[in-house]
Amino acid sequence: MDGLMQNWSMTLDRMLDHAARWHGEREIVSRSADGIVDRTTYAQLHGRAKQASNALIAAGIRPGDRVATLGWNSARHLEIWYGAIGIGAVLHTLNPRLFPEQIVYIINHASDRIILADPACADLLGEILPQCPSVEQVIFLGDEDWIAPHSTECAWGGFDENTAAGLCYTSGTTGNPKGILYSHRSNYLHAMMTLQADALALSARDTVLLCVPMYHANAWGVVYSAPMVGAKLVLPGQRMDGASIHELIETEGVTYSSAVPTVWQMLLTHLKETGGKLTTLQRVTVGGAACPESLIRALHDDHGVDVVQGWGMTETSPLATVSVSTPQIAALSFDEQVPYKLKQGRLLCNLDLKITDDAGQRLPHDGKTFGRLMIKGPTIAAAYFGGEGGDVLDEEGFFDTGDVSTIDTAGYMQITDRAKDVIKSGGEWISSMDVENIAVGHPKAELCAVIGVAHPKWDERPVLLVMLKPGEVAEKQEFLDFLQGKIARWWTPDDVVFVDEIPLGATGKIDKKLIRQRMAGYVLPDASAPNR
Numbered sequence: 442m443d444g445l446m447q448n449w450s451m452t453l454d455r456m457l458d459h460a461a462r463w464h465g466e467r468e469i470v471s472r473s474a475d476g477i478v479d480r481t482t483y484a485q486l487h488g489r490a491k492q493a494s495n496a497l498i499a500a501g502i503r504p505g506d507r508v509a510t511l512g513w514n515s516a517r518h519l520e521i522w523y524g525a526i527g528i529g530a531v532l533h534t535l536n537p538r539l540f541p542e543q544i545v546y547i548i549n550h551a552s553d554r555i556i557l558a559d560p561a562c563a564d565l566l567g568e569i570l571p572q573c574p575s576v577e578q579v580i581f582l583g584d585e586d587w588i589a590p591h592s593t594e595c596a597w598g599g600f601d602e603n604t605a606a607g608l609c610y611t612s613g614t615t616g617n618p619k620g621i622l623y624s625h626r627s628n629y630l631h632a633m634m635t636l637q638a639d640a641l642a643l644s645a646r647d648t649v650l651l652c653v654p655m656y657h658a659n660a661w662g663v664v665y666s667a668p669m670v671g672a673k674l675v676l677p678g679q680r681m682d683g684a685s686i687h688e689l690i691e692t693e694g695v696t697y698s699s700a701v702p703t704v705w706q707m708l709l710t711h712l713k714e715t716g717g718k719l720t721t722l723q724r725v726t727v728g729g730a731a732c733p734e735s736l737i738r739a740l741h742d743d744h745g746v747d748v749v750q751g752w753g754m755t756e757t758s759p760l761a762t763v764s765v766s767t768p769q770i771a772a773l774s775f776d777e778q779v780p781y782k783l784k785q786g787r788l789l790c791n792l793d794l795k796i797t798d799d800a801g802q803r804l805p806h807d808g809k810t811f812g813r814l815m816i817k818g819p820t821i822a823a824a825y826f827g828g829e830g831g832d833v834l835d836e837e838g839f840f841d842t843g844d845v846s847t848i849d850t851a852g853y854m855q856i857t858d859r860a861k862d863v864i865k866s867g868g869e870w871i872s873s874m875d876v877e878n879i880a881v882g883h884p885k886a887e888l889c890a891v892i893g894v895a896h897p898k899w900d901e902r903p904v905l906l907v908m909l910k911p912g913e914v915a916e917k918q919e920f921l922d923f924l925q926g927k928i929a930r931w932w933t934p935d936d937v938v939f940v941d942e943i944p945l946g947a948t949g950k951i952d953k954k955l956i957r958q959r960m961a962g963y964v965l966p967d968a969s970a971p972n973r
């Protein structure tokens with residue numbers, strides 16, 4: 442027997458309809474690369490997005506066509522976003538920080554018909570377009586001649602909620618980029634899941650600084666969840682240095698923000714140098730890479746900001762677990778809570794999670810046994826665009842995340858490492874992630890990375906790369922002493938290498954692939970006697 446409730450297709454255009462109608466005066470603040478601040482509202486953006494829909498229709502875009510964007514976080518980007526998905530086109534976010542050849546690969550793979558680009562990307566476009574035959578038109582974001590003549594009325598939605606809404610490629614840290622094709626329903630559900638009090642907990646009273654790029658898995662869903670609750674949005678554009686971020690937080694009264702750890706590291710370095718304070722910021726979500734303890738403590742102790750760690754991947758929409766306290770953990774002192782904040786957290790409702798051995802057998806949730814992290818649910822990819830990678834689900838329908846993790850008795854998942862970054866030494870595993878996150882707590886360290894280097898006897902041994910804070914000098918031994926007692930003795934790196942730069946990938950995470958390439962000719966100091 443069917444229920445007798447109304448059929449309400451969960452299409453994403455409803456998010457902006459709702460914001461315009463019920464939070465119409467709430468502001469969206471954008472800053473361009475030259476520092477100019479532009480203010481609009483949800484109601485105004487709604488009208489502009491409808492104009493964008495009409496402009497896209499006039500340009501020949503039909504449902505299912507891929508509409509690419511190439512740009513930073515801005516209201517102009519957001520209006521095209523809703524303009525495209527409202528008429529059933531597929532919004533394909535391109536990441537301008539990728540190498541040109543990767544962008545070419547992705548555009549061709551997606552068969553994008555039109556690109557809406559930030560004017561700052563003009564040179565990049567000039568380089569890539571001759572190699573992208575599917576692209577018929579390029580329009581610069583903010584081109585008034587293209588958008589302004591059109592009506593602010595346009596019919597949105599009216600299609601099935603399983604219709605594709607967005608296409609986002611993984612940044613390719615593990616090979617060729619692969620496309621994840623979100624549906625209206627999957628992003629709608631994801632936004633509702635992330636809004637829970639025990640997740641991102643956004644509300645109408647929040648002012649959200651969106652440091653996570655819109656091209657990084659829909660800015661962790663905030664392009665949908667912020668309009669849904671009518672939060673004020675602050676879009677920082679291209680300038681993501683500590684000073685620029687700090688200024689925006691203070692002038693706009695930001696209460697909540699989300700970003701990868703390296704963004705927070707840069708902000709904290711800036712605050713230390715200038716004696717600056719965070720007077721309005723209440724909480725931040727740190728995700729995309731493991732959060733160092735030093736970051737959690739500095740934000741809490743020096744600025745009164747609560748850090749919640751989130752884990753996920755492009756394939757999981759992305760948010761799947763959050764390190765929010767259970768009542769037992771909330772009752773502990775802050776110091777006792779920190780070990781739980783360092784874990785990637787507990788599963789959002791609507792998903793299922795397991796850890797398995799290589800034969801696919803489930804492993805216990807004892808906080809010690811680690812295995813492949815597998816996930817299932819309506820916000821998890823079932824396949825890659827174009828059938829890339831073939832069948833990606835196991836017999837029970839779980840997706841293999843490529844992460845290795847434990848799950849403890851309180852239900853907290855903790856990533857040990859990415860399967861490809863784990864260092865295999867003498868038949869046992871060393872978590873490169875753990876070592877680098879402890880090392881970066883050294884007061885002289887700006888960024889640290891640990892990689893495995895081939896060793897004749899032990900297969901691999903860890904090497905620590907350190908980028909010091911500006912003006913600092915240090916001896917290798919200082920870092921080895923700092924690690925002593927904090928990690929198992931045999932995890933101690935065989936060498937410490939000081940580098941001028943730790944390269945960051947296209948989503949702001951430490952780029953281990955590039956580090957491994959750069960270290961290709963490196964030989965361990967004494968390959969016969971590891972520090973075990």
Ligand code: ADP
Nearest residue numbers: 611612613614728729730731751752753754755
């Ligand atoms: P890419 O694989 O191209 O870097 P994603 O942004 O989808 O793109 O990365 C997802 C991966 O990032 C996860 O599989 C995991 O390894 C890592 N990750 C995400 N969040 C965390 C976190 N809180 N702690 C540790 N690793 C994380």
